[in-house]
Amino acid sequence: MTARDELLGRSVAWFAEHGVGDTSLRTLAAGIGTSHRMLNYHFGSRAGLLGAVVEAVERAEQDALRELVATHEDPFEAGALFWQHVADRAAVFAPLFFELSTHAMRGEPHAALLRRWFAEGWSDALADGYRRLGVDEDRAATLALQSLAMARGLLFEVAVTGDRAAADTAMVRWTAMVRRELEAP
Amino acid sequence: MTARDELLGRSVAWFAEHGVGDTSLRTLAAGIGTSHRMLNYHFGSRAGLLGAVVEAVERAEQDALRELVATHEDPFEAGALFWQHVADRAAVFAPLFFELSTHAMRGEPHAALLRRWFAEGWSDALADGYRRLGVDEDRAATLALQSLAMARGLLFEVAVTGDRAAADTAMVRWTAMVRRELEAP
DNA sequence: GTCTATAACTCGATAGAC
DNA sequence: GTCTATCGAGTTATAGAC
Numbered sequence: 001m002t003a004r005d006e007l008l009g010r011s012v013a014w015f016a017e018h019g020v021g022d023t024s025l026r027t028l029a030a031g032i033g034t035s036h037r038m039l040n041y042h043f044g045s046r047a048g049l050l051g052a053v054v055e056a057v058e059r060a061e062q063d064a065l066r067e068l069v070a071t072h073e074d075p076f077e078a079g080a081l082f083w084q085h086v087a088d089r090a091a092v093f094a095p096l097f098f099e100l101s102t103h104a105m106r107g108e109p110h111a112a113l114l115r116r117w118f119a120e121g122w123s124d125a126l127a128d129g130y131r132r133l134g135v136d137e138d139r140a141a142t143l144a145l146q147s148l149a150m151a152r153g154l155l156f157e158v159a160v161t162g163d164r165a166a167a168d169t170a171m172v173r174w175t176a177m178v179r180r181e182l183e184a185p
Numbered sequence: 186m187t188a189r190d191e192l193l194g195r196s197v198a199w200f201a202e203h204g205v206g207d208t209s210l211r212t213l214a215a216g217i218g219t220s221h222r223m224l225n226y227h228f229g230s231r232a233g234l235l236g237a238v239v240e241a242v243e244r245a246e247q248d249a250l251r252e253l254v255a256t257h258e259d260p261f262e263a264g265a266l267f268w269q270h271v272a273d274r275a276a277v278f279a280p281l282f283f284e285l286s287t288h289a290m291r292g293e294p295h296a297a298l299l300r301r302w303f304a305e306g307w308s309d310a311l312a313d314g315y316r317r318l319g320v321d322e323d324r325a326a327t328l329a330l331q332s333l334a335m336a337r338g339l340l341f342e343v344a345v346t347g348d349r350a351a352a353d354t355a356m357v358r359w360t361a362m363v364r365r366e367l368e369a370p
Numbered sequence: 371g372t373c374t375a376t377a378a379c380t381c382g383a384t385a386g387a388c
Numbered sequence: 389g390t391c392t393a394t395c396g397a398g399t400t401a402t403a404g405a406c
Contacts, residue, residue, distance in 0.1 A: 101341070149341070157333070
């Protein structure tokens with residue numbers, strides 16, 4: 001366990017408990033028993049620290065999705081459970097997720113790793129799921145992209161409006177639409 | 186034309202030309218012929234200024250959508266044209282849009298207006314379109330939410346990965362899915 | 371109401387000593 | 389790795405001119 005990993009773990013725990021908000025490096029540092037100078041030393045910048053936090057959370061979430069897909073006969077059931085899991089954490093991590101993704105959109109160097117993480121990890125995991133249902137390569141790629149877009153868009157809605165029920169309904173009906181598409185010729 | 190409106194118009198134009206990035210108030214002020222003190226005076230804060238910019242852009246976009254829906258027989262055709270319009274501007278305004286939406290997610294006071302703008306404007310406009318196709322109230326609301334989520338999710342993908350072609354394909358196929366849903370009993 | 375000028379405070383980032 | 393400045397920038401506040 002390096003000093004960096006130790007600080008990263010404590011930062012994730014601190015954010016999970018106190019929320020992310022506009023917490024300053026000084027406030028966070030005081031909260032986890034270090035100095036803002038040390039956070040800059042280990043992570044290069046505030047954005048570098050937040051990027052590492054998001055990457056750690058995303059890695060855990062992607063692992064959770066693969067685990068659910070692997071342990072459930074019905075991929076759609078795994079998807080439903082995963083949506084619940086993600087939406088439950090929306091209030092805490094969605095703002096940080098969308099904030100950091102704007103850094104990736106602007107091509108900022110510290111967000112390069114995050115950019116690849118956003119771009120490849122989720123699409124690949126979802127496309128795998130659709131291929132296992134016997135969908136051909138081309139359709140699987142599009143369905144994966146659509147499912148990812150739908151999930152992120154609904155996550156956005158939940159985070160902004162707080163209307164979880166409407167988003168849940170939309171997700172259930174989206175899943176039903178895909179089912180019917182796959183059963184049709 | 187108040188001084189505030191004048192500065193807002195020049196700010197939007199400046200951002201459209203130079204991009205948003207991490208432009209400082211001082212840089213922007215110098216670029217549009219004022220001082221950073223005046224920007225704070227008229228908009229309250231940097232976030233207040235950016236919020237006003239996003240609101241102005243969103244208002245124009247929502248008006249454009251209503252205009253397209255009103256002038257086209259086929260609402261799906263209007264939707265396709267609008268998607269093109271929005272995706273073309275993704276590189277410039279998507280980062281700012283998602284950044285400001287995180288302020289709304291955190292319930293920051295200066296983003297209160299923006300929050301309502303995000304939450305109500307688009308859903309209402311889209312639900313109107315579906316109702317005009319004879320869809321009942323409950324389904325129209327869900328379809329509007331799904332269409333909004335799909336569009337924002339694909340906009341997110343375009344902004345992060347730059348893969349416009351994949352997003353266009355996903356949008357075309359989404360529209361086809363909805364068409365089939367509405368034709369089925 | 372609009373604008374200029376100035377100062378103080380916080381925060382992110384950096385340099386240098388140890 | 390750690391600590392003590394130090395700087396630029398966003399923000400807020402005050403005083404005052406037009």
